[in-house]
Amino acid sequence: MxxxxxxxxxxxxxxxxxxxxxxxxxxxxxxxxxxxxxxxxxxxxxxxxxxxxxxxxxxxxxxxxxxxxxxLSNRPYNRLSRAESFTQVLINSDHTIRKEILDLKVVDLAKDDYLYPIFGKQVVCFERLYYLDETPYIYFCHYLPIKMAEIKEAAFLEESLYRLLMQKDFIISDFSDDFTAIALSKKEQLILQTTETIGMKRIRRSKSAAGDMIEYSEAIYNTNQHPYRITYEV
The missing domain is CATH 1.10.10.10 (Winged helix-like DNA-binding domain superfamily/Winged helix DNA-binding domain)
Incomplete structure (x- = not known):
């Protein structure tokens, strides 16, 4: 009971x-x-x-x-409303941010794939690149529920990812971020247009109130261009 x-x-x-x-x-x-x-x-x-x-x-x-x-609020991630998003920190510092979609596709997963227990046989893979002052800065790869394949690519460019998830009834209750320093692969160096060999990787796991994974994403930052920063309101 x-x-x-x-x-x-x-x-x-x-x-x-x-x-x-x-x-x-x-x-x-x-x-x-x-x-x-x-x-x-x-x-x-x-x-x-x-x-x-x-x-x-x-x-x-x-x-x-x-x-x-x-x-009081209709913002996603409301419990973090006292901490500005990193993108907003950059904008407030007079930097310009531009987003570009690299790929949006459905991927078939094998049973031994680490994403299979989370999403099942298929997952939507959404790759995008953030430019900081017109220089590639963050390479994102988001893995999302297959239902997100119903959304057209133009919407991913125009709307917040988390608003799009809400439109498909995926409500994120909490998330966790893990950060680590990594050696950049040739592909990552090419995408970020850098000869730097070390970058920062962030893995985000976003879950529903019931504990189901909604988003698994990987972001690669060229922190030699700009350090990652979090600003809190107290």
Whole structure:
């Protein structure tokens, strides 16, 4: 019984997140009352309260006694809203950023492939290159659920990857980043147009509230051109 209850409140919280991201509940608006949400989702009051508590912990909503629940944010990765993205750090430093799609394709995976346990037989591979002041700087390779193959390439160029994932009902609850120094391969040197032999590799694993992997991505940075930096608001 306990497992079912946990799954229910996670499902309710994820659906409410989707509704916030879609604009059904805009920033500044009020969520329906607990009684209305009970009726809407056909669950108990405690399940609704747990779902709201989760959204409040992630700073998507604020609940005040006697006033209801207010939507605070519709941003992906909201718990990191106090830390600027690296791209925004560069823009704020008067650098120009340009993105270029290198490839977008469906890849068949063998059973012994390290991505097979995550995505199954097929995965969408999305490769792109970030230019810093018109010089290649970051080479990305994102691995995504096969459902993302339904999205046209032009959308990947125009829209945020995480907004596109939301459009296909993939809601990221948390992610982890691992960083390591690597020896650049000939391919990576060619793409980054550099003779540098050492770069920085970031592996990102993005998961849903249920713990399912949504995105596995690898990014190669030419840190000799510019160091990786994180700026926090305190």
């Amino acid at each position: 306990k497992k079912v209850r946990v799954l229910l409140y996670l499902e309710v919280a994820e659906q409410l997140r989707k509704d916030i991201f879609s604009g059904k509940y805009p920033v500044g608006s009020m969520l329906p009352t607990e009684n209305e949400l009970e009726e809407l989702f056909k669950v108990s009051k405690i399940t609704i309260r747990k779902a709201i508590e989760l959204l409040a912990t992630d700073e998507y909503v604020e609940k005040k006694s006697g006033r209801g629940t207010t939507v």
